[in-house]
Structures are given as C-alpha cells and as structure tokens.
Amino acid sequence: MEPLRRFAPIFVTLVVMQSFPSEAVTTRFYNFNVELANVTKLCQKKAIVTVNGLYPGPTVYAQEGDRVIVKVTNLVAHNVSLHWHGVRQVLSCWFDGPAYVTQCPIQAGESFTYEFTLHEQKGTLWWHAHVHWLRATVHGAMVIYPTTGTPYPFPFPHAEHVIILGEFWLKDAVSIEASTMRSGGGPPSPDAFVLNGHPGSSYPCSAQDMFSVMDVIPGRTYLLRLINAALNNEHFFILAKHKLTVVEADGEYTLPYTTDAVVITPGQTLNVLVTANQPPADYLMGMTAYASNPNIPVLTIPALALWRYEQIMPEHIETGGILLHRPLFPLNNDTAFVSNFSQNIRSFPTVYNHVKVPHNIDRNLFFTIGLNEETCDTDHASQCKGPNGGRFSASINNITFQLPHTVSLLQAYHCGTKKDSIPIFTTNFPDKPVEKFDFVSAAPNDPPNNTQSLVGTRVNVIEFGANVQIVLQNTGIIGSENHPIHLHGYSFYVVGMGEGDYNPFTATLNLRDPPLRNTIGVPAGGWAVIRFKADNPGVWYLHCHLEIHTSWGLAMAFIVENGVGSLQTLPPPPADLPHC
Numbered sequence: 001m002e003p004l005r006r007f008a009p010i011f012v013t014l015v016v017m018q019s020f021p022s023e024a025v026t027t028r029f030y031n032f033n034v035e036l037a038n039v040t041k042l043c044q045k046k047a048i049v050t051v052n053g054l055y056p057g058p059t060v061y062a063q064e065g066d067r068v069i070v071k072v073t074n075l076v077a078h079n080v081s082l083h084w085h086g087v088r089q090v091l092s093c094w095f096d097g098p099a100y101v102t103q104c105p106i107q108a109g110e111s112f113t114y115e116f117t118l119h120e121q122k123g124t125l126w127w128h129a130h131v132h133w134l135r136a137t138v139h140g141a142m143v144i145y146p147t148t149g150t151p152y153p154f155p156f157p158h159a160e161h162v163i164i165l166g167e168f169w170l171k172d173a174v175s176i177e178a179s180t181m182r183s184g185g186g187p188p189s190p191d192a193f194v195l196n197g198h199p200g201s202s203y204p205c206s207a208q209d210m211f212s213v214m215d216v217i218p219g220r221t222y223l224l225r226l227i228n229a230a231l232n233n234e235h236f237f238i239l240a241k242h243k244l245t246v247v248e249a250d251g252e253y254t255l256p257y258t259t260d261a262v263v264i265t266p267g268q269t270l271n272v273l274v275t276a277n278q279p280p281a282d283y284l285m286g287m288t289a290y291a292s293n294p295n296i297p298v299l300t301i302p303a304l305a306l307w308r309y310e311q312i313m314p315e316h317i318e319t320g321g322i323l324l325h326r327p328l329f330p331l332n333n334d335t336a337f338v339s340n341f342s343q344n345i346r347s348f349p350t351v352y353n354h355v356k357v358p359h360n361i362d363r364n365l366f367f368t369i370g371l372n373e374e375t376c377d378t379d380h381a382s383q384c385k386g387p388n389g390g391r392f393s394a395s396i397n398n399i400t401f402q403l404p405h406t407v408s409l410l411q412a413y414h415c416g417t418k419k420d421s422i423p424i425f426t427t428n429f430p431d432k433p434v435e436k437f438d439f440v441s442a443a444p445n446d447p448p449n450n451t452q453s454l455v456g457t458r459v460n461v462i463e464f465g466a467n468v469q470i471v472l473q474n475t476g477i478i479g480s481e482n483h484p485i486h487l488h489g490y491s492f493y494v495v496g497m498g499e500g501d502y503n504p505f506t507a508t509l510n511l512r513d514p515p516l517r518n519t520i521g522v523p524a525g526g527w528a529v530i531r532f533k534a535d536n537p538g539v540w541y542l543h544c545h546l547e548i549h550t551s552w553g554l555a556m557a558f559i560v561e562n563g564v565g566s567l568q569t570l571p572p573p574p575a576d577l578p579h580c
C-alpha cells in the first residue's frame with residue numbers, strides 16, 4: 001500500500017452532464033475500510049483514522065430511489081459506527097448508525113454492511129462516524145441526484161464541487177474528548193479550520209495545503225455542495241466578491257435566497273449557486289467561526305480556499321502574481337446576520353405543495369436544552385476545570401443522557417432484555433420540563449440556582465403516525481449558546497424561531513413555507529419549533545451536533561412504535577449486526 005501517493009489530494013472539476021445517467025442503476029455498492037493514513041498538516045506529520053485512506057472520506061454518489069450498500073470493515077483499534085446523516089432510513093433503523101443507540105459499534109477487525117434505500121431523497125447529505133469524536137476525520141459527502149428526467153428547480157450548473165467544512169486537531173480527537181471529559185472543563189479549540197481537509201494559506205506550512213477550484217469560466221454558474229462536518233463550532237462561509245444563492249438546505253429545495261455569506265451549523269448542508277461574474281482573477285473562499293456566546297473563545301484564523309478563473313488577462317496580474325481578492329467576513333459575533341439568514345431559508349413552493357406541514361398536533365412536546373454544572377466529586381475536587389470549580393454537563397428537560405454500553409437501545413427495545421436483568425432504559429423521558437422558570441435569563445436572576453441535572457437513559461415513546469411538535473427552548477442556566485439540534489430518522493419543518501422564552505400565545509408560526517431540515521440551530525437565548533409526522537418506526541436519536549455537548553449529555557431518544565402491517569413495522573435486525 002502507498003497511502004500517501006494513492007491518496008494525494010486530487011482537485012477535480014466534476015462536470016455534470018446535462019441529464020442524469022439514464023440506465024436504471026438501482027444499487028450502489030461501496031467498500032469502506034476504516035484505516036489509518038498519514039497526513040502532513042500544519043508542519044506536522046500525523047496518522048489519522050480515515051475511510052479508504054482519504055480525508056475527507058469518499059463521496060457516495062447515488063440517485064433518488066437507489067439502494068445503497070456499504071460494507072464497512074474496521075481496521076483500526078477504535079470502535080467504529082457510521083451514520084448516514086439526513087437519510088431517513090425508512091424501515092431501516094438498524095442501519096442508522098449512532099453507537100449504542102441503534103447498534104453496538106463495529107469492533108477492531110470486524111465488518112458490518114449498511115443497506116438502505118433513498119426513498120424520496122435527493123440533494124446533498126453526508127456520512128460520518130457516530131461514536132465518540134471519531135467523526136473529526138471520518139466523514140464524507142453523499143450526493144444524490146434526482147430521478148432521471150427530473151430537472152432541478154434552478155438553472156443547471158456548469159459544474160459542481162463538494163466543499164466540506166471541518167476542524168483539524170493535531171492531537172487525536174478521541175483522546176481530546178476523553179481528557180476534556182476527565183477535566184470537566186470546556187474543550188480546546190481545534191488547531192485549524194479546514195475546507196475539504198485543507199487549512200489554506202492563513203495557517204503555518206499551509207500555503208500549498210489549500211483546496212482549489214481552478215479554471216472557472218466567466219459567465220458560468222457553479223453549484224457548491226457545502227457540508228459542515230466540524231465538531232464544536234458553527235461557521236460562516238463566503239467567496240470574495242461573489243454572491244451565493246442558497247437553493248437547497250439539508251437535501252430539500254429552498255426558495256432561492258441570495259446573500260454575501262452563508263451560515264452553516266455542524267450537521268447541516270447547503271447547496272449554493274455561484275455565478276462567475278467577476279473579472280477573471282483569483283478569489284478566496286473562506287470559513288470562519290460564528291460565536292453565539294461571546295464568552296466562549298473561538299479560533300479566529302479563517303480556513304481559505306482558492307477560486308481561480310481561467311484566462312486571466314495581463315491587467316489582472318500584478319508583479320507578485322495574479323490579483324487576489326480576499327473575502328470580507330461577517331464578525332464572529334454577528335448574531336443579527338445569523339438570525340436574518342435563518343429567517344430567509346424557506347421551502348421551495350412546489351415542495352410545499354407536495355409535502356404537508358402537520359396541522360393537528362397529537363404530541364406537543366416542550367424540551368429545554370442547555371448546559372448544566374455539576375459539583376466536582378470530592379476525589380477530583382482540585383482537577384475540575386468547569387466554572388466555579390465544577391464540571392460541565394448538558395441536558396434536555398434536565399435529563400443528562402447516558403448511553404448504554406452493553407447493548408444498543410434499539411436491540412434492547414426490539415429483542416427485549418433477559419428476565420430479571422436491569423432494564424437499560426426507562427420510558428419516562430418527560431414531555432415538558434418538570435420545573436418552570438425563566439428559561440433564558442442567566443443566573444442568579446431567575447433560573448434555578450441549582451445548576452445540576454439528573455443523569456439517565458430515558459426515552460420518549462411516540463405512537464406510530466402521531467403528528468409531533470417540539471418546542472426547543474434554550475436555557476441560560478450556564479451561559480447560552482446556539483445548539484444545532486439534529487433528529488435521526490426524519491426531516492422536520494422548522495415552523496418558528498424566536499428570542500426569549502417561547503410563548504404559545506404570542507409566537508407566530510409559519511405553516512405556509514417552513515423549511516424541511518434535519519438539523520436546526522436553536523438560537524442562544526431563544527427557541528425553535530419543529531414539526532414532523534412520526535411514521536417511521538424505530539429508536540431515533542435527537543441530539544446537539546456540537547460534539548462536546550453530546551458528550552456532556554445533550555441528547556435523548558424517541559421510540560416510534562410500529563404501526564399496523566409490514567409497511568409500518570421495523571423488520572428484524574440484520575444477521576451481521578455487531579455485538580457489544
């Protein structure tokens with residue numbers, strides 16, 4: 001094997017044909033070997049966990065309605081599981097992937113084959129490891145083209161590029177999680193932000209380690225498939241002097257929205273069109289952090305990538321080289337821009353005609369989401385690095401989620417556990433907070449002075465077919481920040497967002513053209529309301545996509561019960577489902 005040469009970055013311009021492949025390829029087979037690869041980043045050589053030696057990993061290409069089969073073989077010492085982010089896994093919850101939720105991880109030397117159908121799904125989705133912080137380097141794109149003969153609801157692009165926003169650590173990300181959890185304090189910043197794995201010229205030793213789009217043709221329109229795979233920060237993305245038109249979010253078409261910069265939280269995807277309408281020269285694309293809480297320091301060095309036109313005229317070449325345009329980033333704390341951006345993401349009208357926003361709500365849930373602080377146990381009192389010498393945790397409705405470790409929730413639910421054994425979960429996850437308080441204001445004003453939570457493995461059970469509404473209410477118990485909440489197994493309509501405490505009497509909900517998403521940034525000091533029809537049986541994880549918050553327990557799971565008949569019943573598990 002020659003990993004370095006074989007996996008040297010290849011910068012290709014994928015020119016997509018005017019119509020999609022016509023042969024009815026219905027099965028896409030991929031072999032994913034989880035293996036170590038050496039990379040040189042930021043002046044250092046380092047072995048990272050990858051799929052097939054690639055960082056980011058291989059793109060899964062498919063067409064709406066295809067069956068996707070991915071055989072994953074674990075050749076590293078870490079436990080591995082992969083999640084297909086945004087794939088609704090209709091009747092295939094066994095293949096969803098979050099470790100200890102739907103499956104035990106694939107242990108060293110073992111394999112597991114993921115199999116699922118892309119029912120009514122198209123657009124940009126992605127895949128990533130879903131165990132500890134392995135997704136730092138184990139992630140890649142899924143590009144799903146519409147069925148043959150179905151056009152995009154926007155001009156067909158001349159070419160398209162996947163651009164994955166990420167964070168890079170020189171230390172092993174899994175051990176950073178472990179040491180952060182031991183300390184009780186906040187996580188360190190990454191050593192670099194990266195675009196398709198490349199920090200770009202603002203970082204040391206990285207002038208050549210920069211993603212590039214070359215030979216851009218003036219007048220042509222390009223499609224950028226943006227994916228935020230970062231662990232702990234939300235981001236702005238921008239291309240100097242060019243406008244970005246958002247046409248799709250989380251794999252669903254949106255009303256075209258033209259802007260100077262986009263905001264993307266971990267877990268989200270955005271398709272944007274760019275028209276090459278500037279004088280031929282070099283332009284930088286860039287990624288910076290959005291810091292929703294000014295008290296949490298963020299890395300302020302942008303990741304940069306190059307956007308270079310073809311046939312650059314002599315007047316655009318200076319003595320130092322080609323004229324280079326730098327982007328003007330929004331400020332890291334520009335919450336007004338973020339909130340405006342979120343409000344402008346709407347469903348595309350024809351999608352609205354096809355897909356119904358649930359109107360009559362059967363299950364009205366109210367979830368407080370936020371951070372907690374636990375007292376340091378006396379053994380470690382001198383080591384706890386959280387505020388006031390405590391230990392950070394996080395919760396939903398004051399329950400800090402704890403994953404089981406002997407069996408997955410889905411296995412325990414589906415197959416039952418042995419008689420007399422202690423159940424690994426309980427079904428008493430509360431529908432609403434036990435205690436009411438002024439959720440968003442900061443201590444010591446009104447929120448409980450007691451910042452502690454209750455640790456547990458609790459699930460909330462939903463009857464098949466119920467129309468569910470969840471008010472996601474941010475709390476200010478320990479600071480307040482934007483939490484990108486991701487639901488597995490469903491896309492949901494984001495029918496409202498606002499500041500302060502949610503008030504059902506004054507909140508305006510958009511039931512006309514809300515966006516259909518799988519991850520939503522719930523604003524710091526505010527709320528979001530989501531709706532979905534629970535018509536896919538299984539155990540579905542709901543969690544913050546800031547990885548440290550999930551580690552701290554900002555998660556819960558739903559059991560969506562089976563309905564009637566085989567079309568509403570989760571089939572039995574696959575024979576090769578990993579064991580703990």
Ligand SMILES: *[C@@H]1O[C@H](CO)[C@@H](O)[C@H](O)[C@H]1NC(C)=O
Nearest residue numbers: 003004035036037038045047
């Ligand atoms: C990475 O480099 C080390 C030497 O620095 C070498 O021993 C190891 O085999 C390499 N790993 C891979 C996966 O190429």
Ligand SMILES: *[C@@H]1O[C@H](CO)[C@@H](O)[C@H](O)[C@H]1NC(C)=O
Nearest residue numbers: 293294331332333334335336
């Ligand atoms: C955002 O940051 C800038 C520069 O650091 C500062 O001047 C400004 O007051 C901050 N704005 C808010 C809303 O915190």
Ligand SMILES: *[C@@H]1O[C@H](CO)[C@@H](O)[C@H](O)[C@H]1NC(C)=O
Nearest residue numbers: 257258259336337340341344
């Ligand atoms: C909000 O978005 C609209 C629509 O793009 C734009 O016209 C307006 O300037 C934006 N406002 C702010 C405060 O960014």
Ligand SMILES: *[C@@H]1O[C@H](CO)[C@@H](O)[C@H](O)[C@H]1NC(C)=O
Nearest residue numbers: 443444445446447448449450
């Ligand atoms: C929290 O503590 C502060 C300071 O001791 C006190 O003024 C306040 O009333 C307390 N709040 C609650 C809700 O108990």
Ligand SMILES: *[C@@H]1O[C@H](CO)[C@@H](O)[C@H](O)[C@H]1NC(C)=O
Nearest residue numbers: 398434435448450452453454
């Ligand atoms: C959360 O649970 C802890 C532990 O039972 C309790 O002390 C605290 O008051 C609860 N807080 C809220 C807001 O319910």
Ligand SMILES: *[C@@H]1O[C@H](CO)[C@@H](O)[C@H](O)[C@H]1NC(C)=O
Nearest residue numbers: 077078079105107405579580
């Ligand atoms: C891998 O998972 C198994 C089963 O949960 C567990 O017993 C083992 O300790 C894990 N190994 C590592 C390296 O985390």
Ligand SMILES: [Cu+2]
Nearest residue numbers: 483544546549
């Ligand atoms: Cu969070």
